[in-house]
Amino acid sequence: MDEYIAVFDSGIGGLTVLAACMRQLPEEKFLYFGDNGRAPYGGQTAEEICRFTSEGFARLAAYPLKGAVIACNTATAAAAAAIRARYPFPVVGLEPAVRPALASCAGKVLVLATRATLASARFAALARGKEDRILPREPAGLVGAIEANALVPERIGLAHYLPAEDCGAVVLGCTHYVFLRREISAFYGVPAFDGNEGAARRLASLLGEKGSLGHSAAQTNKCSKNWKKSAKKRVIFLGEAKNTNKCVYFARFLT
Ligand code: DGL
Numbered sequence: 001m002d003e004y005i006a007v008f009d010s011g012i013g014g015l016t017v018l019a020a021c022m023r024q025l026p027e028e029k030f031l032y033f034g035d036n037g038r039a040p041y042g043g044q045t046a047e048e049i050c051r052f053t054s055e056g057f058a059r060l061a062a063y064p065l066k067g068a069v070i071a072c073n074t075a076t077a078a079a080a081a082a083i084r085a086r087y088p089f090p091v092v093g094l095e096p097a098v099r100p101a102l103a104s105c106a107g108k109v110l111v112l113a114t115r116a117t118l119a120s121a122r123f124a125a126l127a128r129g130k131e132d133r134i135l136p137r138e139p140a141g142l143v144g145a146i147e148a149n150a151l152v153p154e155r156i157g158l159a160h161y162l163p164a165e166d167c168g169a170v171v172l173g174c175t176h177y178v179f180l181r182r183e184i185s186a187f188y189g190v191p192a193f194d195g196n197e198g199a200a201r202r203l204a205s206l207l208g209e210k211g212s213l214g215h216s217a218a219q220t221n222k223c224s225k226n227w228k229k230s231a232k233k234r235v236i237f238l239g240e241a242k243n244t245n246k247c248v249y250f251a252r253f254l255t
Contacts (some may be wrong), residue, residue, distance in 0.1 A: 003212075004067040005203070005234070006060040008053065011039035011241070012149050012248050013175035014071030017094065019253040021069060023232065024200035025207075026227040027214055029234050032249070033060050036241035040143040042114025046078040050115060053079035057087070059238055066212045069203055070195050073113055073173050073195075077120035090206035096173030098126045098191040102133060104191060107168030110135045112184070114143065114174055122142050123173075137163045139177075142209050145175045150187070150248045153179045161193045168192060208219070228254055 005025070007018045011034045015047065018032055033056050035041075041049045053075040064226045066088045070076045070083065076093030084091045096117065113133055117123055118136045127134050148155045158180065170185065172178050172194040185192040207213050212233040231254050237246040 001064055002029050003064045003066040005030050005207075006057070006063070006065050007032045007071050008056045008060060008075065009034050009070075009072045009175060010041040010052070010075065011036040011176070012245060013143070013146070013178070014069075014148050014244060015252065016175050016178035016194075017069055017071035017199060017250045018075055018235065018249065020196040020200040020229055021203055023227045024197075025213070026230070029236075031060055031063055031065075031236050031238055033238045034241050034245045035239065036147065036244060039147055040114065041074045042116050042138070042143055044116065046110040046116065046120070049078035054082060056085075056239075057083055061087065067153060067203055067207050068092070068148045069199060070094060071146055071175055072200075073117045073175065075135050075173050077117050077122040080122075088224075090203070090210065092199050092203045092206065094175060094199050096126060096171045096196050097198065098130070098134065098171055101171045101191075101193040104193070105168030107242055108133055108135050108166065109171060110137060110163075110165050110167040110188065111171040111173050112137055112139055112142075113171075113179055113191055114138060115140075117173055119187055135165055137165065141164065143174060143176045144173065146169075150244065151251055154183055154245070156180070158183055162187055164252070177189065 025181045070093045080093040117139045139161040145156045169190050170188050170192045178194050181192050
């Protein structure tokens with residue numbers, strides 16, 4: 001029987017992570033669940049976010065799973081420990097890519113993330129000792145605007161959402177913002193960092209260590225160039241928003 005890799009997000013943001021994972025693991029089959037109806041999560045309490053994430057995982061766990069990605073910084077901060085404790089397979093989370101951004105420049109690093117992520121203990125741990133170089137900011141309303149403009153997020157007037165700051169690098173600490181990587185980087189005139197590729201690599205390495213991958217690293221390198229060819233058949237979309245998420249994914253990543 002096929003075993004899947006589950007990818008969870010509050011909405012469409014995790015599609016950017018799904019693409020990175022499918023590129024990294026071109027032989028694997030994926031499930032995507034977006035809780036679009038209850039997004040954004042970022043203004044909710046940690047308890048609510050943990051409950052929503054657990055409910056999403058219960059839907060995904062109806063299928064045989066070999067691994068999972070919490071493709072949402074907000075849900076990772078609130079629920080990763082609970083999800084890892086509940087399931088036997090490796091669970092990779094998403095965290096703001098603070099370290100590489102700090103290493104890339106001598107100036108301030110602007111961290112754009114949801115209110116819940118910025119208030120989390122996990123974020124405090126990531127920022128510890130570097131607080132003087134980090135500008136944590138919530139672009140209020142931006143996740144909702146991206147959900148509402150799923151197929152054309154680049155039409156969103158970013159000046160309305162992004163704080164004016166001087167910085168040497170910007171961290172996209174929410175997977176929704178990755179849809180606007182180019183635009184946000186251009187807005188500040190600095191490089192943008194996100195954790196998507198790192199999460200995909202971590203997933204591949206954990207599954208490799210467990211012997212759960214059906215092919216070698218050399219084969220992966222060979223097929224990753226052609227990852228789009230089989231991609232439509234390698235992913236199943238679940239939940240009430242499955243058609244929206246499928247349509248956005250195909251349009252943004254597979255054409
Ligand atoms: N995409 C999510 C993240 O990475 C959360 C967005 C939200 O629902 O507020 O934080």
